[in-house]
Amino acid sequence: MEWLVPLEEYIKAGVHVGMRIKTKDMKKFIAKIKEDGLAIIDINKTDERLRLATKMLSKYSPNEILVVGRRETARRPIEMLKKYTGILTYPGRYPPGLLTNVSLKTFKDVEIVFITDPILDKNALLDAYKTGKIIISLVDTNNTLQYIDLAIPANNKGAKSLALIYYIITREYLRSKGIIPKKAELDVPYDYFMEQTIEEEI
Template sequence: MSEEIRETQQQPQEQTPPPAQETFKPRPPGQRVTMKELLEAGVHFGHQKERWNPKMKKFIFTERNGIHIIDLQQTLQYFEKAYDYIADLVANGGKVLFVCTKKQGQDIVKEEAERCGMFYVNKRWLGGTLTNFQTIRKSVFKLKMLKKMEEEGVFDQLPKKEAVKLRRKKEKLEKYIGGIENMNRLPDALFIVDIVREENAVREARKAGIPIVALVDTNADPDLVDIPIPANDDAIRAIRLLTSRIADAVLEGKMRREAVKLAEGEEADFIPEEE
């Protein structure tokens, strides 16, 4: 299947938009994503039948012109399950790491993770991100130190050659770990686009006992993840649609968490003091 061309949208620059959490309005169950949206985004297109994984048989509706067609009724069913899981997780204080290093999904994952205030890996999965977390944190510490040095003008006081070297180091660290810079502990779940490509992330998450929600195409093994969402994981529109709705689940979870905090605070105001 050929990659789809992302549509460019111009957004006004003069005004700062309100935080996503303030403008987000949860969709009711059954409307979080629709069959029409899935069809329009090409979520039903799998890989060529020669590339299939037999474990995906239960998710395949038919075969058309040598291409497996995914059963979108099951996509809807598993998406709802994934949405509820992520929303409940975040409502209880959980954190989600979004992962997609394939070119057509890199910007989408970054945008959606930032929109919902979660973490992301979108360039390259560094070995040990989950299984050797303390070493990764050391690299994060280096990044923060370099950013602070740049902000305070330290680079400008150094010899040009040394300053260039440090700036390149900062840019490289920012490229690979910028999305997990503020991830001070292991995430409570991963959302992955393309588990075949992200096999290292899948392996580390399983080893660390971290649940995985993922878009699973017809060439993948759904048994490797906790909640598979059978879907085209190559088309830009498909990736954007489902990733954005998982980000919505995060935002809904945050809203529920804030509502509970507010309610608990209001109750505390009415508790009479003991005499």
């Protein structure tokens, strides 16, 4: 099957770069471990699961999806996703009750929650689980798979990696909805999704 983006693009963006910390849950997603102990994520599995995730997301309307990401490198990618798709997003610190307290003005009644990092976004992850939402999450080698319905193994810290991942999700969602042609790209390159005001974090 054709890659969502060429392998070279994944490599250039560092999507495959894991961490020295490796959980048991993530062993099946690790292609190799370098001499310095750094784990390398299996890009085949990243691409395969990104494809599954975008197909799943395409079954829902924008107001049925919530994407969260507290990490600073995730903020612009998430904001760009919202700009192009209209999908509900919450970059930055997840506020208590967003998914659970119906009396809040900010309450989000969604069907599916997309998590950038299960550790930093643990409050959103727990609220999504408690309320029975479908949970999709990016997972690095230091993460576990607890509460996650569909895990996408990837570098969920680097600015370039997150920009490319959210670019792909945005493009595939628009293609699936028929908003852009099946083979069309967005009108900006993926690095336009990248947070420019901070140093690259891998």
